[in-house]
Amino acid sequence: xxxxxxxxxxxxxxxxxxxxxxxxxxxxxxxxxxxxxxxxxxxxxxxxxxxxxxxxxxxxxxxxxxxxxxxxxxxxxxxxxxxxxxxxxxxxxxxxxxxxxxxxxxxxxxxxxxxxxxxxxxxxxxxxxxxxxxxxxxxxxxxxxxxxxxxxxxxxxxxxxxxxxxxxxxxxxxxxxxxxxxxxxxxxxxxxxxxxxxxxxxxxxxxxxxxxxxxxxxxxxxxxxxxxxxxxxxxxxxxxxxxxxxxxxxxxxxxxxxxxxxxxxxxxxxxxxxxxxxxxxxxxxxxxxxxxxxxxxxxxxxxxxxxxxxxxxxxxxxxxxxxxxxxxxxxxxxxxxxxxxxxxxx
Numbered sequence: 001x002x003x004x005x006x007x008x009x010x011x012x013x014x015x016x017x018x019x020x021x022x023x024x025x026x027x028x029x030x031x032x033x034x035x036x037x038x039x040x041x042x043x044x045x046x047x048x049x050x051x052x053x054x055x056x057x058x059x060x061x062x063x064x065x066x067x068x069x070x071x072x073x074x075x076x077x078x079x080x081x082x083x084x085x086x087x088x089x090x091x092x093x094x095x096x097x098x099x100x101x102x103x104x105x106x107x108x109x110x111x112x113x114x115x116x117x118x119x120x121x122x123x124x125x126x127x128x129x130x131x132x133x134x135x136x137x138x139x140x141x142x143x144x145x146x147x148x149x150x151x152x153x154x155x156x157x158x159x160x161x162x163x164x165x166x167x168x169x170x171x172x173x174x175x176x177x178x179x180x181x182x183x184x185x186x187x188x189x190x191x192x193x194x195x196x197x198x199x200x201x202x203x204x205x206x207x208x209x210x211x212x213x214x215x216x217x218x219x220x221x222x223x224x225x226x227x228x229x230x231x232x233x234x235x236x237x238x239x240x241x242x243x244x245x246x247x248x249x250x251x252x253x254x255x256x257x258x259x260x261x262x263x264x265x266x267x268x269x270x271x272x273x274x275x276x277x278x279x280x281x282x283x284x285x286x287x288x289x290x291x292x293x294x295x296x297x298x299x300x301x302x303x304x305x306x307x308x309x310x311x312x313x314x315x316x317x318x319x320x321x322x323x324x325x326x327x328x329x330x331x332x333x334x335x336x337x338x339x340x341x342x343x344x345x346x
Contacts, residue, residue: 109163184308307346
């Protein structure tokens with residue numbers, strides 16, 4: 001999962017509409033000084049890295065967000081068009097103490113492209129194990145510097161990471177009756193981490209979890225091991241976890257074993273039906289007489305987590321705010337009367 005970052009600069013220069021020659025001469029040194037000052041500032045910003053981009057590399061300290069730690073690629077498997085399942089291994093001695101809460105779901109690490117000194121965040125699918133292994137499902141994008149760089153790496157190559165950094169923290173306090181996770185493409189990574197660490201471990205037993213995942217085609221779905229793990233758990237624990245998969249198109253020659261695939265995109269009807277399945281018969285029989293906006297989602301304490309391509313996020317939950325802040329709730333979830341406290345966009 002990655003999220004681009006942008007910086008915007010706006011410089012406004014105001015001039016008087018009528019300036020005599022003497023005034024212009026007096027203003028010229030100030031204007032030149034202003035331009036030089038701004039040029040120096042811009043040069044510093046673009047050519048001198050900030051604290052995160054300029055973080056040092058340490059081969060003797062534990063994994064931390066403040067510095068990069070070398071790790072080794074132990075596996076790199078193609079698993080679809082432009083996607084790979086990548087396994088990194090960090091020496092166990094560099095892992096933070098087990099009693100620290102740094103690895104509480106959901107968290108990610110930054111991976112640095114040594115060639116151009118750019119870093120991007122990625123979410124380990126199962127977190128990190130006792131041996132220091134982390135698995136990532138990474139898609140190569142045409143303009144994604146780090147993703148293309150990672151796809152070019154081979155087993156045995158060394159790369160640098162820093163973290164963990166908390167993306168979103170699950171709190172086991174029985175606040176939510178139901179959590180609906182909506183993912184597209186590699187956006188399933190944070191939810192699979194939550195599944196691995198929280199859902200499958202029986203944490204928050206009173207909470208019902210639903211995962212709705214969408215990919216353009218069957219060949220672009222997550223690795224089969226991930227899909228089977230999710231579908232098997234859903235089959236064995238129907239009151240705890242619901243899992244549904246969607247593809248835009250399905251070719252007759254596609255073979256997907258043990259997995260029911262829905263053709264079409266996740267939309268309003270999908271969300272309504274998913275929520276409807278969790279409502280007791282005493283409530284849902286009245287649905288034909290109620291509007292969708294009257295689903296009483298706020299009364300049922302339902303949380304929506306959304307991660308995927310921006311068009312999908314915008315359609316379902318509204319666009320991000322400035323600088324990728326959460327922004328107001330929009331799209332389908334706004335129509336269903338979900339509030340900002342009930343929606344989180346990754």
